[in-house]
Amino acid sequence: MSRKYPSCVRNASRRSGISKAKLYQSYRRGIGAFYGNRSAVRPNVKSPQQWACARVNKLARLKRRAGYDQDLLRGGR
Numbered sequence: 001m002s003r004k005y006p007s008c009v010r011n012a013s014r015r016s017g018i019s020k021a022k023l024y025q026s027y028r029r030g031i032g033a034f035y036g037n038r039s040a041v042r043p044n045v046k047s048p049q050q051w052a053c054a055r056v057n058k059l060a061r062l063k064r065r066a067g068y069d070q071d072l073l074r075g076g077r
Contacts, residue, residue: 003020003024005020005023005024006024006027006049006052006053008027008052008053008056008057009023009024009027009056012056012057012059012060013060015060016060016061016063018059018060018063018073022072022073023056023059023060025069025072026052026055026056026059026069026072027052027053027055027056028052029052029055029069030048030051030052030053030054030055030056031048031049031051031052033051033055034048034051034052035048055068055069059072059073
């Protein structure tokens, strides 16, 4: 059974070469970060999915310089 990934995860994976599974983990962390620290979320961010997609896209674009989720790129959990 294949997993249905959000479109931002599929597109970022295609652009960056990072696996969909690793980017999806970053997406899930983004959802958690949205709910975990509401005071850090900018007022123009309307949904947790928007926040998570921004996190995925930044990781895919900057890879090792993203500043977070580096354990995913090293192969750890």
